[in-house]
Amino acid sequence: MHLMVNVARQLRLRRNKVIFGGEFLSPTDLVRLAKEQVEACDTAERRTGEPKYTPRQPSEERWQKPPEGTMKLNWDAAVDKIIGKVGTKVIARDHEGTVIAMTFGPWLYISDPTMAEAMTAREAVELGKSLGGRNFVLEGDALEVVNALRKKEDSMGSYGQIINDVKLLMN
Structure with missing residues (x-):
């Protein structure tokens, strides 16, 4: 499901690049980018431990x-x-x-x-x-x-x- 959503997004972005920028992304590159996004998402979900950034305000509520x-x-x-x-x-x-x-x-x-x-x-x-x-x-x-x-x-x-x-x- 994640891959399908990211492929659909890449298709939309490719269309916009062709219309506005004259660039064309091959289907192979499009699927590769979509897979990279899914992998980045999966990596972010698996990541544990201390955050690599300092929150803007220590009093901020956690995500709910x-x-x-x-x-x-x-x-x-x-x-x-x-x-x-x-x-x-x-x-x-x-x-x-x-x-x-x-x-x-x-x-x-x-x-x-x-x-x-x-x-x-x-x-x-x-x-x-x-x-x-x-x-x-x-x-x-x-x-x-x-x-x-x-x-x-x-x-x-x-x-x-x-x-x-x-x-x-x-x-």
Whole structure:
């Protein structure tokens, strides 16, 4: 299942690269990348011991499982403003905490962290929908994006249309 989801994601990314960048990824390379993502996910699940990073705030709560029948979608983005490159990750877990799928990758030409977080939140919802999820919980650490998603009215900021897209996708 994990491999199928990652192959589908690679197909979508390949299509976008062909349309917007003129690059073409061979089917062999596409499957190889999908397998690498599944292996990275499996390695992350098996990893135990001390974290290799220091949490931002020691008082942060630990990750909690979503309610039964619900998928949790965690997202994050990091921006290098100087070169305009963004690193993203989205992890989908079931109600038992098992990783269902994971996406990660770079984007170029984005220097606004809030825009990057909003786009990654949209990617998280798209992943949840592609996995057949109807009930899911979004979890991210970008307070401005989280607050915008909680508001009932439309967002009007530079990233507002993306927030509005996420809200529509979630309905």
